[in-house]
Amino acid sequence: MLRADRVVTPDGVRPAAVAVAGGRITAVLPRDAPAPPGARVVDHGTAALLPGLVDTHVHINDPGRAHWEGFPSATRAAAAGGITTLLDMPLNSLPPTTSPDRLATKRAAARGRVHVDVGFWGGAVPDNLDRLRPLHDAGVFGFKCFLSPSGVDEFPPLDAERLGRALAGVAAFDGLLIVHAEDPTQLSAAPAPTGPHYADFLASRPPAAEHAAIAGLLELAARHGARVHVLHLSAASALSLIAEGRAAGVVVTAETCPHFLTLTAEEVPDGATEFKCCPPIREAANRDALWAALADGTLDCVVSDHSPCTADLKVPDFGRAWGGIASLQLGLSAVWTAAAERGHGLADVARWMATAPARLAGLHHKGAIAPGHDADLAVFDPEATFTVDPATLHHRNPVTAYAGRTLRGVVRATWLRGTRIVGEDTEGEDTEAEGAAARGGNAEDAAPPPTGRLIERT
Template sequence: MSDVELVLRSTRVITPEGTRAATVAVTGGTITAVLPYDTDVPPGARLTDLGDDVLLPGLVDTHVHVNDPGRTEWEGFWTATRAAAAGGITTLVDMPLNSLPPTTTVDHLRVKREVAAAKAHIDVGFWGGALPDNVKDLRPLHEAGVFGFKAFLSPSGVEEFPHLDEERLAAALAEIASFDGLLIVHAEDPHHLEAAPQRGGPRYADFLASRPRDAEDTAIARLIAQAKRFDARVHILHLSSADALPLIAAAKAEGVRLTVETCPHYLTLTAEEVPDGASEFKCCPPIREAANQDLLWRALADGTIDCVVTDHSPSTADLKTADFATAWGGISGLQLSLAAVWTAARARGHGLEDVVRWMSERTSRLAGLDRKGAIAPGRDADFAVLAPDETFTVDPAALQHRNRVTAYAGKTLHGVVRSTWLRGERVVAGGEFTAPKGHLLTRTP
């Protein structure tokens, strides 16, 4: 204990063994011990007494569209990582599309890393992209440290990132399985989308009808079949259709190497409450009905759904038109994800330990970030300090996102993030940020 530099003390520390009063010792940015609450502070160590605020491991968000470089007017590493830090997120993994160039070659990855290096307030990793014509680039990207590969089974919404048909999906998955990589998939079937009614206009009901559940269900069935064929690791992104849950549960029971995420907006917002013309609620797949949401929560509780991530997908305000057919599809949620999920979780009888499991422990495991996701010796000293019973009303003007368009405007949420720490250094407290301290992460070999 003589080399301890920092001690954080709280009556409520969330550890892998449960929540307890504890003293957490930090040396060189690493947690070195989790000790009884009344342990003496070593000489020379700095003590931060958090009182009854909860000390939890920093969240790990593995689904973020930063859009930098190329579309930085939509977001950017500076604003995205500040928003994340303000919301208790200490690590994000950036999606390969909506930036220009997309992260689909080693050269493109190098460009993105150079842009992010000086702007990251938290740690940042990168997904690669799987396109119809870049199978040859997948292994080099894997060796360069991307955490896996994103693919679409239906049009992505940007021309530079085309989707994979059945044949190209098989080719990409065969290559990725050859080095035991991870394919993460936007699973909607294009044929079902084309067959759905496309009315356009401001009515949310019309938009919902244009993205039917069976588009997700069919694409997920295709993906599971290919995962079985190649014994490949696959991850279903942003699940919104509860109809797919029995298929997913059966595949997991068979031993298919399958994981699944959902998002705060599917767990906290419902189709019934979306006003017509309010395209800040538009995302793909869409926010569905309350009865569907209940089943997602049940699947999260029983482990059929593994984790919760934001799918933060911002745009400039002018792209959020009142016509759901033409408006950009994406919800900005980085800064509010913890509070939104915690608000809904507590109302359903879940505790903060559950939220940590869904938003930190399992997301860390998904990306193979073995130094993140827990308050335990040997892990990075990444923390969020939360006042779980305090509430706030969402004011878009108070958000750190570059474009302050939010589906949560005016909502009262539980959980105020007092401060966020990265490797034992406070990066934000009371709205005040330090200079960027984030590291660029690569996949652990």
């Protein structure tokens, strides 16, 4: 049984005791409720108990580019950041996850090496559109596609005709298509990015590219009756399209990311390509509009789009540097820092970062502190602060746009299906491995043993 003064439940935040048996939550009781005979009691005091976060947008790159990030380092970082379930994207690994055989390769690379529960998206690319159903049947959670070049040759984009084929295909078995929505015609018409100035890079990925891509996607989704999800929405000008599509009956959800909610174009220094991502971090006014869309429900969830690389690929030229933000371990604290300043509460953050992503993926036993759900829990100190030192993160490479920032909120412990995988309890128990995980550091032998599972769509 776990007790805390602030337990974030679907009914609100209150003092409570969470009873656990067999890896599941059996009851949420008053804080001082007696424990069942023989039960271990861990009291987390004034800390907040959140549902373990569900991050449905993570690039682990393993196998093939595991020197960018691998299953052990990524899932260890996730656990240290309060994430208990993540879904791995189908590209940047070699091979990409575009067939059942390639999914088996991915699972083999992950098996026995994950610290949190891990599932997989499949890919929709030009040469597999007639074979999506077997990949669906093999257990992927849906299919990712690009409408513009992905950045890696082995994962090409879909043109409008092929996008329609993909939508018709997934609609036939009620699958989900998740879409990197930037329009290639708009990108081709924009000035090419080059050099160290962020303003030049920003001009190369205009809001019009997102707007045009989302408009076309929703039109085709309506025609084919397909479920769609818009990935990492950056341009606030496209938000009205999401609302209009829903009003017209399109089954569409949309996400944004911590970096779009907490960072701004105005603050990116010249040459600081650790801030480069596609679509890009935009201006402060755009950021404010994304927050408003989260508050009114136009945006459903906040997920990391953790897309790491080695430091040498972040050359100080926005045209040549790899695009991707490394933030897996930091997302909860980054979002809470900004959310609290805007008057949002822990229940809002839990809804955006746990409940809604779990719903998107159909993970009905994840994302909430409620009876019948997995006992996945993040013990969070919302008043504590820390300054980000990339060298202390579990990410394989010490590259992050949050370096040197002071963030509010510290993950004190993480529980996966009733087992504490990060942190210490109130009796002071803190093994060397668990203490290292809670404090940071990336040594392979400083981590607790892997306890995560490979999960499939149900």
